[in-house]
Amino acid sequence: MKKIWISLAGFLAITSLAAQEKPLPSLYGTGSWNADSLGNHRVVVSVDRPGDAVLATMNWRRRDLNPEAKNLIVVDAKTGKRVMNVARFTVNREKGEVAFQPQTVPGEYYIYYLKNVMSGSRYYPTVKYPPFEETASAEWLKANKLTGKKAPKLPAATVEQYQAINDFNSFYPMEVIATQAEKEALLKARPAEKYILFTEDRRFPIRMTTDIPYKWIEEDRHDTFTGTADKGEYYTFQLGVWAARGAVNHLKVDYSALVNKQTGASIPASAFTCFNTGGIDVTGTVFEKDCSVPEGKVQALWIGAMVPEQLAAGTYEGTVTVSAEGVETKTVNLTLNVTENVIANHGDNEPWRHSRLRWLNSQIGFDDEVIAPYIPLEIKDQTISLLGRSVTLEKTGLPSQITSYFKETVTEIGTSGRDILAKPMALTADGGAWENLDFAVTKRKPATIGWHATNQNSRFLMNLDAQIESDGNMEYKIVLIAREDGEINDIALQTELAPGIARYMMGLGEKGGFCPKNFDWKWSVEKNQDAVWTGDVNAGIQLRFYDDKYERPLNTNFYHEKPLHMPVSWCNDGNGGIKLATTGDNMLVNAYSGKRAVKKGDRLYYYFNVLVTPFRTINTDKQWHDRYYHGYDFIDKTHDFGATVVNIHHATGINPFINYPFLRTKEMKAYIDGAHALDMKVKIYNTVRELSNSCVEMFALRSLGNEIFSEGPGGGFSWLQEHLDQNYIGAWFVPALKDAAIVNSGVSRWHNYYMEGLDWLVKNVGIDGLYIDDLAFDRMSMKRVRKILNRTNPGALIDLHSANQFNDRDGFANSANLYLEHFPYLDRLWFGEYFDYDMPPEFWIVEVSGIPYGLMGEMLWEGGNKWRGMIYGMTGRNPGYGVDNRPLWKFWDEFGMKGSEMIGYWVSDNPVKTGKDRTLATIYRKMGQKTLISLATWEDQDAEVTLQIDWAKLGLDPAKATLHAPAIENFQPEKTWKPGETITVPKGKGWLIVVE
CATH class of the missing domain: 2.70.98.90 (Beta-galactosidase; Chain A, domain 5)
Known part of the structure; x- marks a missing residue:
């Protein structure tokens, strides 16, 4: 007969479960309701006997602070009507007592306990949790003796389930807190220990830093851990350090080899890494990280080891040792069962495994190889x-x-x-x-x-x-x-x-x-x-x-x-x-x-x-060929539109979560394969400025302190407030997807992860490059990005969008100046949001065009100015802001822009001059055949110009030449001039004139 040993903490856990009347897993589930009006969490209770008042006692084990300061709403499940006669008694993080007047008996009732109100910016919301509303009538309260602080004896409403709006919002199991009594019993059972160590599977990331989860009380597992790994897998697991009796300073983790006792084969100690105590930084330098735990806090230690692909299947055993200054050393007996299966990509294809954490220490792209088109020094x-x-x-x-x-x-x-x-x-x-x-x-x-x-x-x-x-x-x-x-x-x-x-x-x-x-x-x-x-x-x-x-x-x-x-x-x-x-x-x-x-x-x-x-020569033929469609649509539709490059933004069907493009990869690959079949390229939105709360590794990254995420006041969308401890900056929010991001900390090991993620996407999904929405990484990182793309997909593209940052909020920075160090590795600029396209041509040449740096660009805000844009070889980008480039693209093809020579107004020996400072001409010359003259004016009224043309430099005979502006839909009507004839350039507009 197998003996069962139960510690004091374990006994207390079991009796606590009994008090709940149901096993804990069945007490937690999901439901369906309007979370925007009622919040993300509720308790389902049932009433089986009539009465004017019933009492629901909820052992809800809440992780949020100050629950007594938040509202409670009771709703009749059958009618959907709010119950107004409601009274509260004990309300704290462990327990809530709520009396209410049932309407439907027998029946179920929903008690919503984290109702929130969202206001402010649609994409940067402010979320508040209103205080309790006193809606009960004085008569009802008095009749049922509910005016005191202590709950009277009333018929009991039975707790059926604690529900979240979906699994993603659920607190179970790692955010269901242990009670104070349970923690005290645990400490009493381990009187000599200055800190308590727990072991935890990767499937359950440690989420809380101010509480321990009830799961740890229930399991009572401190010095053993058993896991199962495939051959070739990067296997991860966690240790939780609870600094219960004082601060634990300068944690250190050591390992033995894991040995198969039958064969002697082993996984060496050198295969192990604790990401919280050190790694490889964004410059490729090995560093040690001070990992200390303040008194009362919980610190997750994420540990990983590479299981050799050639390793024989079997059971491997060893130890992990945790030590710190002035406290006892603790040893965990680690058992890893290695299967016969050989896993692909070390497990990276399945984010739940957390194998990608090793990407934080990646050195991919750190070398002194020359990046095309540059040449050896x-x-x-x-x-x-x-x-x-x-x-x-x-x-x-x-x-x-x-x-x-x-x-x-x-x-x-x-x-x-x-x-x-x-x-x-x-x-x-x-x-x-x-x-x-x-x-x-x-x-x-x-x-x-x-x-x-x-x-x-x-x-x-x-x-x-x-x-x-x-x-x-x-x-x-x-x-x-x-x-x-x-x-x-x-x-x-x-x-x-x-x-x-x-x-x-x-x-x-x-x-x-x-x-x-x-x-x-x-x-x-x-x-x-x-x-x-x-x-x-x-x-x-x-x-x-x-x-x-x-x-x-x-x-x-x-x-x-x-x-x-x-x-x-x-x-x-x-x-x-x-x-x-x-x-x-x-x-x-x-x-x-x-x-x-x-x-x-x-x-x-x-x-x-x-x-x-400049960094390199301008490739104008590439500008004419790479025709962008900035939107997620049926690939056949974008092909028929005439686009050759598709940018897939975040908040789309195949790339829904901002800067975490790893959760719809099968759909993304199918879309890209379809585009490649039509000789089109697909680029995706993916940056490092902020990170979606859908990131599988979110809590592992949070365990690194302020290394990955910036410190800040917290707040933002409800999910962030309900699941992240404070000290973050709420960032971009997509209402339709409830996708909420927090701000990254500038330059960190997340950049290493980003590089490996990019490499994985290029190799496994087939992306053709990146659409970057403002840059948040350093120059070295940009070089690594370019190398990664070039080595697997030499034709991959990078384009950079920037909003105008010349304002107080952004510190009056010029976007082009801010990002100039990255320009050598870009293919196109898209400046930009909130840019004023009525600025003079000297602003365009410096901050918008990219030309002084060897780049070309496109316009964004309200489609830009199509006539001035052509002076710099730029268009707006389809399909946003009402831009439709198809008539212009059709004209490009008819004229033959590929193979033409761009000579801008800034070139001192430009063969075509206007004689004016604010009405300018750029030409696209096909020597001896024809030339396209792009005219645009910045005058405050219509401009009258007589073109001064050096015909010899165009290779044309003025006696035989005509100046013809073909009709281009939504650009210009058809018109013809003779050489030397005055041309009227409409205010704020221009002409495209073919000379042949």
Whole structure:
């Protein structure tokens, strides 16, 4: 006969179950009702005897705080009518007593106990839980002696079930709390333990941090765990640490090998990882993480191990040891039963397994391989050559010259260059000129060349470490070490630009446009501003300033939740800033830091990046071929529409959950396969800025503290408030799907997960790229994204949408300036939401078109301006905002835009000129055959222009030429002019004129 041992806690658990009258699983279920009006949770009770008042006693074990402050609504199940005569007595987290007047007997009643009211923005809602409403009549209360604080003896309403609106909202089992008595009994049974350890299966993620679940009382499992894994599976499980008697600091987890006692085969200890105590960060660096548990709190420890695919099936046994400072060490006996089955993709195809947690520590994409279309770097003497540019270094390590070989069209690279610098860049500091002590190239890779220089003057020693990448990004990390105590007047980076280079400018609170002759800016944490770009279409630089404590701030509505850290070196307590000043024909960009006091040995971290633009040549043929349909529709319909690329947003049938495209993958693959059969591409919305609450790993990620998610005030949609402990930022919400997101923390290991997820989607689902809605990851992550796509799907595309962030909420950031470091790896821009397309052409060229950076774009807000757009080769995007490009696409095909040469109005030798500053002409030339002239005006009235045409440069005979504007639906009527004839360009519009 098998003996059964029951601990005190286990006995208390069993007696508690008996008090419920039903086994706990049957007490929890789901129902169907209007959650928008009544909330997500209710108790079903039955009344079998008539009476003027009955008492429902609910041992509801609620995880929410202050339940006594929330409303209760009783509804007759049969009639659907609200019962108004209701009285409350004991209401706390463990128990609720509610008396009510039954209407239907026998019958069932629903007691809704988390009614909420949603208000505010549709997509960023405010949800409140109203207080209890006193709706009972005084007569009823008095007649049934319900006016006191203690519940009188009344006929009992029987609890039938605790229900949630669906399984996703259910609290069972991991959010059904243990009572205080149960916890005290558990502690009494384990009097010497400073903390209590629990073991838990991956199927039941630990959700609460302020309570332990009743499930743990019931199971009473502390030092053993048994699981079943397939061969090749990355198997995960959990330990729960309850700091019951004091804080538990600096948790550490160690492992033995798991050994098959029959065969001696083993899973090595090195196969194990605890994600809460360390990992590999977003730079590929191994790190240890301090995992400590405050007194009274619960900490989940997620542990995983790779089961070798070649391992023999059988039972493997070993131990997991948990230790911490000043407390006892605990050992868990771990048994893993390995099946004969070999699982695909280590279990990643089934998110419930949590095998994807290992993606957090992925190093995919960390290498120095060149990313197309860039070419390997070459260094000769101290000149580094890269695609379309070169950089010559001084012995100090700073550039003496930067040269661009891009032609003004930005569609070609020439042989003669355009120098960007009028003088070598210089970091000036008190103490005189720098004496170079050493210079050495420290890294020679196809995609990266690094160097180190040591310099000194009388006041400072300078250690300079820098590198340049094949796309034109230079990263400088300069550390100045004070050689003596004293007052410093200034330390500044001075960059003097050659004549004509500083034609345009954006950043530092200035909208994109012509570069001012003089400009002064100061550091401010209220502004998401740390960079300035200035240049011409074919030669420019961005300078971005930071220090050794830099963290990427949040953006797009959330900047002030996590703003820029002011760099101590450059900002210098508000003394620092940036001045642009005209000096003759040159422009001096002076990034100064002002007066400060230093002590001998002080280190000042003057870090900055230099981005050299353009990054690559513009591929106009790609612009004409890749015709976007931005919407989820039948693939045959989008094909018949004429689109070649489909963007699948979130909140759609095959990609419903924001930034978690892993729950409808079969449907997504079927859709993509259908598109590929029609020679179309499908890209999906997927970013890292925020994450859906449907993410299977949500609670595992939450167990990592503030590593993955930003800290914040909580709130937001009801699911978030009811299932997440506080300290998060509620983000985008989709009402129809009840999809609620929270904000990610900027740069974290979630980026590693994102990379592996992207690789999985490309290989297993067949996506053709990404539609990114504002960027929330760093430059290194963007390079990894591009590598992952290129290696499996070389034709994959990335387009970036950005809302206008030049506002107080976003810290007055220019979207193009904010994301410029990512532009080398994009295929198209879509700027943007809330953009003003009545801005002048200098704004368009800098902030909308992408042309000075080697990109092209499309317009978004209200469809943009189709006539001005064609000046830059842009259209609106179908089908949003009433855009229908089919007539324009038809004309493109009839003219033959593929193979034409784009020569913009910004090109000094453009063969077609208007003679006006605000009515401009870009041409698309098919030399010797025909030319398309795109005209658009920014005048405040109709513009009268007479085109000045260099016929020889078009390869056409003016005596035989005609200027014909074909009829294009919703664009222009048909019209013909003779050479030299005046053309009227309607206010705010333009023409497409074929010359042949």
